[in-house]
Amino acid sequence: MHDGQLVGHGQSEGERMNIKDFQVYVRDSLQHIDLMKARHPSLPVFIVGHSMGGAISILTACEKATEVAGVVLIAPMVQMSPDTVTPFKVFMAKMMNHLVPSLPLGSIQSKWVSRDQTKVAAYDLDALNFHGGVRVSFGMQLMAAVARVERELPSIAWPFLLLHGDNDKLCDIRGSRLMFERAPSGDKKLKVYEGAYHALHHDLPEVSESAIEEITSWITERLSAPQQAS
Template sequence: MAVASGSVAFQSGYIKSARGVKLFTCSWLPANQEVKALVFLCHGYGVECSIFMRGTGTRLAQAGYAVFGIDYEGHGKSEGAVCLVERFSDVVDDCSSYFRSIRGNYNALGSISHDRTPVEMPDYKNKARFLYGESMGGAVALLIHRKEPMDWNGAVLVAPMCKISEKLKPHPVIVSILTRLSPLIKSWKIVPSKNIIDHAFKDPIKRDEIRANPYVYQDKPRVQTALQMMVASTDLEQRLDEVTFPFLVVHGKEDTVTDPACSVELHKRARSTDKTLNLYPEMWHGLTVGESDENIERVFADIVAWLNLRSPAGALTAKTLQQSDLKMVIDDHKLTASNGVCNNNHSFN
């Protein structure tokens, strides 16, 4: 399905994963300007791209970016048991495969269908490309980077799930019991947890809008899903020093879903030479959808400014932008960049 609205063209369709699962995909493309770079969305736990992340896709497309998203298996409009993550690696592999097909040549996709009508798309293989991960999607983005360390120009990580906070870790006995029973009860919705929507999204009106989205999962986590998220987070925590690409982390200081201290640790331990951390006082977990309009615009202004500084005009080679090239780009833009955008330890106090 293709829909044009003002300066943004929205398209959606389906692909089949390597396991034969039908996965929903969508994109927001600038309608009246040249594409600056590509942005690939990795959504969070229990949500999806076309409705929940519509604001993200639209804003970035209006800023000149071609934005692509995919609903994970069991999420949103994709096939699969609702919110059951059998293997976290499957989520990573599905995203990686789909994103790679677009980066190389969108028209080469043999299994994509847009209402059964082929859609002509530009060749994007010479465009800069960025990952964009929210919450659990932050873990997905970081694991894609680990899998393809030289293939990305950077990432925007919004309240990323990159480590389990000590305050939130389940008791080892609980973990041991669930691990042993998981093969028998993997799909059971019994994992104790607080109401994510109540704790993630600050604005009550936006909170109600999120609840009204029929594709947002609102039940207790399934046993296997919770275990897979814990394993992925623990793995990332142990290997944060393997993160080497440029990244921006934005995190609300009052987030009780993913601990902002974990983002601080990511920023500290990552070996990236270009890394920026923005902490926002009084903001919660849902920085891009659950805050006041003013706060949401503030966060997106920072995100777009960061991307603009790392998306030089014209085509790039397929290799990742080198640090020397990035430094030259940053130096060229210092006079016009907003204050603090390039600060490697930017915190709003």
């Protein structure tokens, strides 16, 4: 999953960060998997998702549970920060969603994307990244998606690898810890990177190199293992 290919992101058509239903992302991911399986029917399916793409990956894998060989989640959006979803803020968001759903809220602070300032600068200069404020209606969709993810956790049996920085200010690491604890999968791993920010694959070289190696090794190990018949 890459946000640059998602509806309302990157080069996609239409208004930025404006969708009516989060399921649109899951639907598109399911269709992409079907397309790839039709082209490569003998290859196992692995899903890799980062941030909001992590939530999409989880929901997609839950709908394709018998077809997924493994899921890699980099700082996934599993749980909203308690500071963000206080009862008062949720109440106000619901009110504003009825009155002015297109009202922009605060934008993502790029300084929390990576500790590597060259990567932060590149993020700021990339025209495919959305730099405006998140709309109230989109915020409501994110909250609904996180609620769906949390409901699915007790049913997750597919293999997964979680990677998260413990200084991530954009996606709360408590969500990854919650998933690791609640998911009954017999093949699961959580790797925490001390001091790392949100985009582990774009963090300081020692972190990004370690994360990529971890992902590569994890997938390779499962490629060499006997595949269960679906």
